[in-house]
Structure formats: structure tokens, C-alpha cells
Amino acid sequence: GQQVMxxxxxxxxxxxxxxxxxxxxxTTLSNIQWYKQRPGGHPVFLIQLxxxxxxxxxxxxxxxxxxAKKNSSLHITATQTTDVGTYFCAGPGDFNDMxxxxxxxxxxxx
Amino acid sequence: xxTIHQWPATLVQPVGSPxxxxxxxxxxxxxxxxxxxxxxxxxxxxxxxxxxxxxxSSEVPQNLSASxxxxxxxxxxxxxxxxxxxxxxxxxxxxxxxxxxxTQxxxxxxxxxxx
Numbered sequence: 457g458q459q460v461m462x463x464x465x466x467x468x469x470x471x472x473x474x475x476x477x478x479x480x481x482x483t484t485l486s487n488i489q490w491y492k493q494r495p496g497g498h499p500v501f502l503i504q505l506x507x508x509x510x511x512x513x514x515x516x517x518x519x520x521x522x523x524a525k526k527n528s529s530l531h532i533t534a535t536q537t538t539d540v541g542t543y544f545c546a547g548p549g550d551f552n553d554m555x556x557x558x559x560x561x562x563x564x565x566x
Numbered sequence: 567x568x569t570i571h572q573w574p575a576t577l578v579q580p581v582g583s584p585x586x587x588x589x590x591x592x593x594x595x596x597x598x599x600x601x602x603x604x605x606x607x608x609x610x611x612x613x614x615x616x617x618x619x620x621x622x623s624s625e626v627p628q629n630l631s632a633s634x635x636x637x638x639x640x641x642x643x644x645x646x647x648x649x650x651x652x653x654x655x656x657x658x659x660x661x662x663x664x665x666x667x668x669t670q671x672x673x674x675x676x677x678x679x680x681x
Binding site: 462487489491497498499500501504544546548549553554555556557558559561 | 607610668
């Protein structure tokens with residue numbers, strides 16, 4: 457079945473540094489979604505990418521969908537302490553479900 | 567607007583005891599419903615999903631079960647808890663009411679500790 461791999465598992469940065477997490481699928485995805493989970497909280501939907509090569513921005517966050525629609529990345533410019541949390545990518549599963557990557561846990565040192 | 571509720575928020579149970587976690591969704595009809603488990607510091611493991619009343623699909627064999635007695639109610643149960651059942655249990659819904667049938671909207675979760 458479809459699997460979504462995400463790296464790195466952990467990332468610790470100094471406030472102001474950039475951060476990137478990468479997501480790769482074993483199969484072509486119709487779309488890919490990104491979620492953020494704050495410590496102690498639940499995952500919250502951030503964005504969905506649908507088109508090949510699509511790039512979307514949300515303030516300091518830049519999301520990319522690969523040309524082959526099998527990989528994606530999330531880049532945060534100039535991290536802030538409010539960016540702390542775990543970022544998940546997710547792609548459609550074989551049924552009416554989404555398959556989540558293992559997540560990248562971001563910690564930011566002030 | 568749509569809201570999703572889970573209870574209890576936290577639970578401490580002894581090994582071998584039963585479990586019942588409840589999830590309800592408001593403001594939508596015929597949602598897809600999901601149960602996930604998240605071990606401490608880990609990713610999301612899909613346990614069950616349901617596309618309608620009485621329709622349950624299981625992802626992994628385990629000592630847990632799920633039921634959907636009503637359109638917007640999803641219940642996770644166990645007859646005898648194991649230590650390995652400890653984790654953060656998240657209910658989620660998706661469906662056409664959200665404007666995007668794939669997007670998952672998560673409830674606040676239940677933190678289960680089995681001692």
C-alpha cells in the first residue's frame with residue numbers, strides 16, 4: 457500500500473534559522489496535505505497541494521509539491537518559537553483515509 | 567460550523583480493564599470518521615475508519631474495536647487493555663461539508679495511560 461516517508465524525524469534550530477522537512481511517497485499522489493501539531497495538542501490542517509510543481513506560501517511557510525507528485529517539502533524561513541511542534545505530511549490512502557508521515561518534530565531555541 | 571468532541575480528555579486505566587472512548591461530530595452529516603493512535607513522540611497510526619453507520623474498517627489487528635451506532639458518533643472500545651495500548655487517541659472526520667473531502671479535522675484527543 458501507499459506509504460509516506462518523512463525526514464528528518466527531529467530538527468533543533470536556533471530562533472531565526474530556517475527549517476525544512478521533506479516528504480516522499482512510494483506512489484504518485486493525487487494531493488498532499490500538511491498538518492501541524494503543537495506540543496500537547498492535536499494535528500491541525502495547514503494546506504493542501506494538488507498540482508504538479510505547485511508552490512504555496514503562508515507567511516514564512518513555503519510548501520512545494522514535486523513535479524512527479526511523489527514528494528513535497530515544507531520550508532520555514534526565520535523560525536520563531538511559535539513554530540515549535542510536529543509537522544506531518546499526509547497523502548490519500550487506498551480508501552477514504554489519509555496516510556500520515558511519521559512527522560518532523562521542530563524545536564526552536566530562543 | 568463543524569465541531570468534533572472527544573471524551574474523556576485523559577484516562578488512567580489498569581491492565582485488563584475495559585475501555586470506551588467516544589467521539590461525536592456536530593454540524594455535518596454522513597462524515598467519514600477515523601480513530602488514530604499516537605504513541606509518545608511518534609506519528610499517527612490509523613486504527614479504524616468508517617464511511618457510514620455500522621461500516622467499520624480496521625487497519626491493524628489488535629485488541630481494540632470500533633463502532634458507529636449513529637451517523638455522527640464513533641466509539642473506540644477494548645475488553646481488556648494492554649500496557650501497549652497507552653497513547654494519545656485522536657478522532658477525526660472528513661467529508662464534503664468541509665469543502666475538501668480529504669482534509670482531516672481532528673478532535674482534542676484522549677490521553678490514555680495503562681498501568
